[in-house]
Amino acid sequence: MYAYDELDRTLLHERVSEFRDQVKRRLSGELTEDEFKMLRLQNGVYLQLHAYMFRVAIPYGTLSSQQLRALAKVARRYDRGYGHFTTRQNIQYNWIKLSELPDALADLAEVGIHAMQTSGNNTRNVTSDQWAGVAPGEVDDPRIWSELLRQYTTLHPEFSFLPRKFKIAITASAHDRAAIKIHDIGLRLHKNEAGELGFEVLVGGGLGRTPFIAKTIKQFVHRRDILSYVEAIMRVYNQYGRRDNIYKARIKILVHELGIDKFAGEVEEEWRHIRDSALAVEDAAIDEIRARFTYPTYEKQPHMPDELKQAAHDPLFERWRRNSVFTHKVQGYSIVTISLKPVGAPPGDATADQMDVLADIAERYSFGEIRVGHEQNLALPHVAKRDLPALWKALDRIGLATPNVNLVSDIIACPGLDYCALANARSIPIAQELTRRFANHDTADLIGRLHINISGCINACGHHHVGHIGILGVEKNGEEFYQITIGGRADEQAEMGTLIGPAVPYAEVADVVEDIVEAYLALRDSGEELFVDTVKRLGVEPFRERVYATR
Amino acid sequence: MPLVKGGHIANDIFFHVADGAELPDDGAVLVSAARFLESSETLLRREGKIGVIWPNNRGLDDLVPHLDRLALVALVFPSFRDGRAYTQARLLRERHGFVGELRATGQVLRDQFVFMLRAGFDAFDVRKQSDAEAFGEAARRYSVFYQPTGDGHLSALHRRNESHASESAKP
Amino acid sequence: MTSPLQQKIRITGPSVVTANRTSDGVVIWRTGSKGWSTDLTEAAVVRTAEAARELLAEASNDDLGAIGPYIAPVEIKDDGKVMPGNLRERIRVKGITIELPLPA
Numbered sequence: 001m002y003a004y005d006e007l008d009r010t011l012l013h014e015r016v017s018e019f020r021d022q023v024k025r026r027l028s029g030e031l032t033e034d035e036f037k038m039l040r041l042q043n044g045v046y047l048q049l050h051a052y053m054f055r056v057a058i059p060y061g062t063l064s065s066q067q068l069r070a071l072a073k074v075a076r077r078y079d080r081g082y083g084h085f086t087t088r089q090n091i092q093y094n095w096i097k098l099s100e101l102p103d104a105l106a107d108l109a110e111v112g113i114h115a116m117q118t119s120g121n122n123t124r125n126v127t128s129d130q131w132a133g134v135a136p137g138e139v140d141d142p143r144i145w146s147e148l149l150r151q152y153t154t155l156h157p158e159f160s161f162l163p164r165k166f167k168i169a170i171t172a173s174a175h176d177r178a179a180i181k182i183h184d185i186g187l188r189l190h191k192n193e194a195g196e197l198g199f200e201v202l203v204g205g206g207l208g209r210t211p212f213i214a215k216t217i218k219q220f221v222h223r224r225d226i227l228s229y230v231e232a233i234m235r236v237y238n239q240y241g242r243r244d245n246i247y248k249a250r251i252k253i254l255v256h257e258l259g260i261d262k263f264a265g266e267v268e269e270e271w272r273h274i275r276d277s278a279l280a281v282e283d284a285a286i287d288e289i290r291a292r293f294t295y296p297t298y299e300k301q302p303h304m305p306d307e308l309k310q311a312a313h314d315p316l317f318e319r320w321r322r323n324s325v326f327t328h329k330v331q332g333y334s335i336v337t338i339s340l341k342p343v344g345a346p347p348g349d350a351t352a353d354q355m356d357v358l359a360d361i362a363e364r365y366s367f368g369e370i371r372v373g374h375e376q377n378l379a380l381p382h383v384a385k386r387d388l389p390a391l392w393k394a395l396d397r398i399g400l401a402t403p404n405v406n407l408v409s410d411i412i413a414c415p416g417l418d419y420c421a422l423a424n425a426r427s428i429p430i431a432q433e434l435t436r437r438f439a440n441h442d443t444a445d446l447i448g449r450l451h452i453n454i455s456g457c458i459n460a461c462g463h464h465h466v467g468h469i470g471i472l473g474v475e476k477n478g479e480e481f482y483q484i485t486i487g488g489r490a491d492e493q494a495e496m497g498t499l500i501g502p503a504v505p506y507a508e509v510a511d512v513v514e515d516i517v518e519a520y521l522a523l524r525d526s527g528e529e530l531f532v533d534t535v536k537r538l539g540v541e542p543f544r545e546r547v548y549a550t551r
Numbered sequence: 552m553p554l555v556k557g558g559h560i561a562n563d564i565f566f567h568v569a570d571g572a573e574l575p576d577d578g579a580v581l582v583s584a585a586r587f588l589e590s591s592e593t594l595l596r597r598e599g600k601i602g603v604i605w606p607n608n609r610g611l612d613d614l615v616p617h618l619d620r621l622a623l624v625a626l627v628f629p630s631f632r633d634g635r636a637y638t639q640a641r642l643l644r645e646r647h648g649f650v651g652e653l654r655a656t657g658q659v660l661r662d663q664f665v666f667m668l669r670a671g672f673d674a675f676d677v678r679k680q681s682d683a684e685a686f687g688e689a690a691r692r693y694s695v696f697y698q699p700t701g702d703g704h705l706s707a708l709h710r711r712n713e714s715h716a717s718e719s720a721k722p
Numbered sequence: 723m724t725s726p727l728q729q730k731i732r733i734t735g736p737s738v739v740t741a742n743r744t745s746d747g748v749v750i751w752r753t754g755s756k757g758w759s760t761d762l763t764e765a766a767v768v769r770t771a772e773a774a775r776e777l778l779a780e781a782s783n784d785d786l787g788a789i790g791p792y793i794a795p796v797e798i799k800d801d802g803k804v805m806p807g808n809l810r811e812r813i814r815v816k817g818i819t820i821e822l823p824l825p826a
Contacts, residue, residue: 007707007710007711010694010695011693014693018662018692018693039662151708155696156698157641158637159634160634161632161633161634161666238634238638278699278709281708288708
């Protein structure tokens with residue numbers, strides 16, 4: 001957990017008071033909508049189909065119980081009693097009133113939560129691995145560096161009016177859970193041959209209309225230089241990124257048009273000037289940030305406590321444990337993923353009541369800490385193994401023990417046409433239908449790891465390009481149709497999926513997905529071969545033949 | 552359009568000379584980049600201060616050699632969404648050491664004042680009278696800054712380090 | 723931003739002008755008396771591009787009251803009832819097509 005100091009608190013309160021003034025000026029007519037739009041977007045306020053949508057940042061996906069209760073309170077007091085966790089470690093409220101927004105922000109500021117730069121053409125919430133600090137084998141806690149970058153990018157005087165939005169993600173593990181290859185800047189913490197800590201810097205990844213996997217721009221940037229190097233990238237982008245066409249304004253297009261070598265050359269030239277400026281990060285500054293993160297005092301715990309041995313006789317508990325419990329770097333502890341994908345429910349939604357109870361559960365079993373991951377699930381990062389059976393029962397009582405993590409019904413979906421002003425088609429009902437089709441946990445276990453990602457339009461908030469099965473809603477003559485891709489992935493082997501055939505109407509999507517899964521079960525060389533590996537080995541064609549033969 | 556300079560609404564001493572229009576014999580003038588580059592020698596020989604309006608889509612290379620003889624550089628915000636001039640301002644101040652007046656022109660609104668001040672602007676062609684009048688209030692809104700820029704404010708990181716150092720220096 | 727007066731407007735059938743209310747974002751429709759209503763049945767229905775353009779231009783003058791006015795299709799039932807003309811507008815009238823999460 002990062003605890004704000006007086007400076008962080010002061011800045012946040014200054015920001016809330018500024019936004020309160022901006023809202024007041026808008027409601028009095030002093031600001032036009034054209035002027036206000038950019039100001040509200042800089043603070044996470046969109047206009048959706050039915051109301052304003054309010055997006056709140058959960059930097060690097062870390063929340064305290066107190067903060068989660070504050071999120072619940074906002075859902076209850078200013079919204080309709082629930083919130084939606086997104087793929088970028090944010091939470092969204094769908095029914096907020098503009099006139100009440102400043103109060104909601106002030107409530108959140110009390111617990112050190114903000115909505116700064118959760119939309120608009122600026123640097124967005126810096127995201128990281130939801131297992132940061134507890135995953136075995138990390139070279140450092142990436143949240144320290146995420147916080148450094150959060151501060152550096154917040155209200156940046158030069159980069160608050162970029163050509164387009166700008167997203168940064170950081171990982172410190174060999175296995176990438178932060179999807180850094182689909183970000184504008186991806187940072188991978190690692191050590192060079194001399195054993196010094198620094199970053200591999202990737203640039204130009206992104207989905208949307210023109211998807212690109214990020215390219216490595218520099219294999220090693222020393223930790224001391226990370227801010228100056230990022231500033232150099234952003235300065236080149238701010239000057240040369242396209243502003244004539246919104247669809248070509250992301251940095252990925254600039255990198256693509258210049259070529260990575262030329263782009264890297266521009267960055268290097270700029271960096272030369274600022275490398276030894278006030279942006280140099282001294283270790284003392286990092287120690288200062290590190291000291292504001294609190295880590296639990298773990299107890300010495302057995303690897304296999306009696307409570308766990310006994311509970312192993314309960315097949316329902318065992319199913320959940322095998323599915324949702326992951327290895328922690330400290331013996332006797334586990335990381336527990338909490339599925340926000342119950343059968344038949346909108347992916348990523350949680351009610352205020354669930355959030356409140358979960359805050360209590362986290363206090364009892366996870367040192368008061370909760371994480372949010374890009375798969376739209378939550379996690380408890382420090383659970384003693386002896387507490388797992390009791391935790392499972394407590395989660396089950398509030399409907400948060402669905403044992404489908406990483407399985408076919410653990411679906412990522414954007415809000416789609418039910419909420420979103422940009423969408424062409426609905427996403428949530430498709431996800432709901434799929435969770436019903438694959439409600440049988442034995443079948444899901446048999447299928448194994450399979451990520452379905454659904455977006456309701458080409459903007460790709462549901463990351464459909466990188467779903468093992470990707471579903472993209474389009475509109476044809478006023479009807480909802482869906483294009484289906486297979487073979488995408490978002491991790492360290494990130495790849496875009498390939499279209500499997502013509503778009504299908506709303507009513508047929510679940511059938512097609514079932515047929516794809518059937519085809520996989522017939523084509524895989526063993527029960528061990530994952531869906532995405534079978535597609536890699538065989539290509540799309542055998543799937544196309546089987547799925548589209550009768551269509 | 553009111554001009555804010557030194558934190559207050561001020562008279563603009565610069566006479567904006569359109570391209571092709573005749574230069575006044577004396578007094579401060581503001582000319583376009585094209586006109587300036589075309590006749591910089593004539594302009595610089597003249598009595599009176601010279602200011603140049605530099606577009607936001609042009610590199611600074613052609614401007615930099617003349618900086619020490621310019622009293623004013625006006626940078627342009629064709630829309631308040633277009634942030635290129637923030638980079639130009641920082642480069643002029645922090646890299647090229649420009650000490651003359653750096654003026655923000657175009658769509659200059661109250662909610663950008665803090666960013667502009669931090670980037671090095673010290674004069675503002677403000678679009679709305681009410682925004683110009685609110686300049687002082689807007690400029691004082693923030694007391695904490697996360698980034699180091701050339702405006703002299705210490706970043707939060709540096710302030711923490713300093714308070715740390717002074718604490719440990721206590722006997 | 724292109725002014726509504728300059729936009730090319732084509733309509734394929736009866737249409738209304740709709741927007742969201744500034745203070746709370748609620749869906750509203752332009753009425754025939756230069757006001758807004760939260761009830762589609764009170765909306766002014768236009769049938770020609772020229773009338774649509776005029777209604778939109780007139781509605782767009784109210785920058786303080788409404789955000790993002792645009793022309794939306796409607797369907798007129800045999801009994802004269804005005805219904806939304808496509809899925810997006812149906813969702814804006816009737817709300818989301820899914821059940822909201824239930825309290826635990």
